[in-house]
Amino acid sequence: MTELWEGYIWPGAIIIAQILAIVLPILVAVAYLTYAERKVIGAMQLRRGPNVVGPFGLLQPLADGAKLFLKETVIPTGASRAVFVLAPMLTFILALIGWAVIPFNEGWVLADINVGVLYLFAVSSLGVYGIIMAGWGSNSKYAFLGGMRSSAQMVSYEVSIGLIIISVLLTAGTLNLSAIVEAQREGLWYFIPHFPMFILFFISALAETNRHPFDLPEAEAELVSGYNVEYSSMTFALFFLGEYANMILMSGMVTILFLGGWLAPFEVAPFTWVPGVVWFALKVALCLFVFIWARAAFPRYRYDQLMRLGWKVFLPFSGIWVVLTAGFLLFTDQLPK
CATH class of the missing domain: 1.20.5 (Single alpha-helices involved in coiled-coils or other helix-helix interfaces)
Structure with a gap:
């Protein structure tokens, strides 16, 4: 025993x-x-x-x-019951399991794996399935169109997010999230040398989480709320919670990849007296404030404008930046061995 x-x-x-x-x-x-x-x-x-x-x-x-x-959970008569109920559960669970590799402080991480970035990228990619399942399982043409629109949007901006992350990985020389933060202790926070990619990553995070001004899947005027139009009570609440949990997760990724994670802005007192987890929380809160600020300040993009921005602006720019980053690191003999 x-x-x-x-x-x-x-x-x-x-x-x-x-x-x-x-x-x-x-x-x-x-x-x-x-x-x-x-x-x-x-x-x-x-x-x-x-x-x-x-x-x-x-x-x-x-x-x-x-x-x-x-409130009562209403399931439409023609809906696929299992898929209909599993979709919001999948969305919410994926928003939570991403936190397994997020370091809150030095040594404060549930799973300190060497491929933490790949894990996060895989989890965020799986979020598309919850949206597609909701649109298809509802047996509603409006929900289906909203699901297709949302999945196309998320897949489009995941491509540029992946290339932006590659630039950071080349600079840090590791896929371990804790090691990426420690690499920023020895030099500049990555939002300074990679400032254009920092801006692109944050805008892509808005599109990835279906937030304003890219909240087209929830366009009330033409799709009457999109993929979640048939949902009510706790099934709707799980979608709602999943969206906001994804916002916090993406803010955590921005903090780790570009804002130094738990590191203090200056390695001098009184900044060093504040615990690292507090600095991490403050940076995440700052990112969330900008998420909210964007919703209050910007009009909604048209769908063709959204896709053109992702494929014709962000994708070429982030690809060129990867080449420039690799070339600079190779020229200065700093490319990871």
């Missing part, structure tokens, strides 16, 4: 505790990101935002969650 405890039960309990230590704060962050978005956009539009449920409206996310949880 002692060997069973030490060999299986105790390590399993530790892993479960680590998973809960990551998942629970993310769920709380997702809930209050919706609150922050409504308050920030309200302030930008000279409105109050949520201010009735609880002090300063702080209980509004809990009220919204309770409302969606208690």
Whole structure:
């Protein structure tokens, strides 16, 4: 029994505790990101935002969650029930499992694997399947068109995201996310030498997460909310939570790849007194603020403009940047061996 405890039960309990230590704060962050978005956009539009449920409206996310949880789940008669129900679950689960390789601080990572970037890229690519399943499983032409539009958009911008990440990997010489952050300790944060790619990556993250001004899959005017038009109650809530969890995940990727992860802006006091996990959270919060700011400030792109931007601007530019980065590193004899 002692060997069973030490060999299986105790390590399993530790892993479960680590998973809960990551998942629970993310769920709380997702809930209050919706609150922050409504308050920030309200302030930008000279409105109050949520201010009735609880002090300063702080209980509004809990009220919204309770409302969606208690409503009846309506499944359309012609829908494929299994696919219809699995689609939002897949979207939400994929948004959470990406955090397995995200380092919050030095040594604070669930799975410190050497191919962490590939893992994240694979997980983000799988998110397309949840959208397609929702559009097809609903047995609705509007949902299907919304699913096709969203999947085409996500696949288009994943190509440029991959090339942008290659530029960072060439500079760091590793696919390990913790090592990428440590490489930025020895020199500049990568948003300085790769500033054009930093901007392109952030814009691509907006398109990848179907956020404004690229929220065309949720175009209310022509597709009556797109792929999730037939969803209600908790199935709709899972899509909603998955979208915001993906926003936080993409902000975490921006922080690690370009903003130095948990590193302080300056390696001097009082900046070094602040724990690394706090710096990581502040950088993620800054990225999320820009996500919200873009929604309040920009009009929605037309679909042909969106695809032209991805294929005719971002893809050639990011490809050229990979060649320039590799050439510069080879010329200066800094190319990873």
